[in-house]
Amino acid sequence: MLFILVDSKRFLFLLVVIFFFSLESYAGDLSPRSRLNEGIQFTYNFEFDKAELTFSSLLKKNPNDLFANHFSATLSLWKYFGSNKKKYLEEFLHQSDGTIAKAEQNLSGNPKNKETLYILGAAYGYRAIAFGKAEKYLEMIWASKKSNSYLEDVLEIDQNYYDAYLGIGLIKFALSQVPSGFKWALAMIGFDGDSEKGLSYLKIAAEKGNYSKVEAEYYLSQLYAEFYFDYDKSKRYLAKLNQGFPDNLLFNYSFAVLEVKRRNLSSARNILLSLLKEKTSEFEQLMALSKFLLADVYFYENNFEKAKDYYTRFLSETKEKNYSGIANYRLAICHEFLNDRAAKYYKTAQHGNEMLDDDYYAKKKSEIYLQRNISGVEKSLIFSTNLLKQEKYDAAIDSLTILLNDNHSQNYHSQIFLLLSEAYYYQNKFDSSLVFAQDAIGEKSSSESWVVPFAYYFASVSSLKTNDREKAAHYFDKADNFSNFFYENKLKSMLKNLARSINN
Structure with a gap:
């Protein structure tokens, strides 16, 4: 035991x-x-x-x-x-x-x-x-x-x-x-x-x-979003629950989380701003988490001033270690973009809950930036990643293409290729997505070991979209053989879901 x-x-x-x-x-x-x-x-x-x-x-x-x-x-x-x-x-x-x-x-x-x-x-x-x-x-x-x-x-x-x-x-x-x-x-x-x-x-x-109907619908909404990445099914359940119980803060918060996953940031922002108008002493932690999520929304919108404000509020109010690591890390990044000192936030980012992928990532990345300054290329990668979160795929592709030709970006080509693969995938340009995924695999970044398994994933899913199941299975097996990398749990869930599609 x-x-x-x-x-x-x-x-x-x-x-x-x-x-x-x-x-x-x-x-x-x-x-x-x-x-x-x-x-x-x-x-x-x-x-x-x-x-x-x-x-x-x-x-x-x-x-x-x-x-x-x-x-x-x-x-x-x-x-x-x-x-x-x-x-x-x-x-x-x-x-x-x-x-x-x-x-x-x-x-x-x-x-x-x-x-x-x-x-x-x-x-x-x-x-x-x-x-x-x-x-x-x-x-x-x-x-x-x-x-x-x-x-x-x-x-x-x-x-x-x-x-x-x-x-x-x-x-x-x-x-x-x-x-x-x-x-x-x-x-x-x-x-x-x-x-x-x-x-x-x-x-x-x-x-x-x-009497269990409502609870079952709620959990189905969460499982479809977290493990099956079927955001449409998740939304159907949550929309029904929010309509039936409009004052349920948990259902409101969960809907905002889903909208972030669906990259509908404006909808998530509106839900959270409305939720945070509620006055409650019994759900302080849920309200703190809502401020963290709103900070993420502003961060993904590259609005670092407002993101900084809400990360600070979350950290001052939360009663748990969960997400304190990633909140401090992103707060540090906000300060970097605003040309403020960030070191103390990198230090406190070491103390999150390492069981969470986000907090573990924050700890390891912060250790790097405590040893050296964040580079201009790395800041550009963050900015471009956020453009993807906003569904501004053309703008992201333009930004990444310019960055690819920057003489200082040589060590970051694998990440640039992966982001380009993702951008083209969500534009339904699967051939281009596959090409850039293969480029990312070929770079074999030593500093960012998570890039290659995620690149294999996009190579697999892009191949499946073009009905090449044999190639999809090949890339799937490659991705599935990796271990000990950032966001491994997330990718393993994505691969389980992909396996069902390949085997159908």
Whole structure:
């Protein structure tokens, strides 16, 4: 068990992220069902005072109402994730202990009661989330195992208890992302991962679930964006959720994240500026992350003055290490473009969360710029990369072509070729994209080892677009053989998605 904890930190972080703000429910016919549903709807729309009053009124009538106990406890968990305040964690665990005790007592008299089994599965699932967030990983794995066991018991009794599919589906998908070298260890403790089955379970919950429908739709939106890069499907789910629950800050924030991925920066900016007008003391961390994302938007727009302002705000307000590394690094870059001193930000960029690709990249790049000044060519590469983020592909190509002819750019040709390949790919000029990807591969940059595997990816996907599956498979295999480079996790996800297209 300890071996897993020490050597699979990325997997553990994935579990925390994938369960972030989870909100499951039940499919039983517990009276008064309509009042419970009303409380859940208030929760979805971030009307927590109303939700708390609703659950409290149910508990006054029946203190042993398992579902009211369960959902009342989840309000504290939402607040813990939104603010990172320990008092909310303690409140949640205390309330969760009470729910579990009552459920176990009920189960002793009726061991096949599917509603009670479901509550136990859901309660332990939330505890896994809480323990993961608090970095108590042994407790997290134990709670995850208990949750999975109870939910599987539910489906053994009734395969049509559709809400139970959500929790099992999330666990199966998360475990499918574990490196193959650790799968045997997970199997020993009763875990198995299957991304396709996990996704199908989530679809069942989204299509047939009662109270789990909204949560399943939210997680599908996240998985399609993060692992399948299908931004259109993700947007359909998120647009529906935002329409139904316009005051849900998480759904709003997630939509802004998606718009950045879709390179629709103006839309993301408008969403975030509106979100940041909200006054809330219970979701300080989410608001801080919104400022970080808005800083990224301005950074990608090459508006370094405004980006600097919002990175500074994020760093002064965040309660976590997550993204502090990349925020400090990009803040340093902003200062470089504004001809200000940047060294202190490169130094603080060393202290982010290295489990995150962005923070790890920030640490390593900052180490370089603490040893020497950033070059003019490197600043031009950043500026051109940002043009791609803005979908200004012609402008990026012009800028990169000029840079390619600069006498000082010789050591950066591989990066220039890769960016040109990307620009032509998104213009649907796949032959040109392939040519520049091959040029990037031929340069074999020693200082930026990430360039070549990404170049092989663009060579593969461009070949596939021209219906040359044999060449696509060849370049795919080349890309898949690389390891230990910047943004390896991102590329591995891109390759998994590409493999499905090549093999169809």
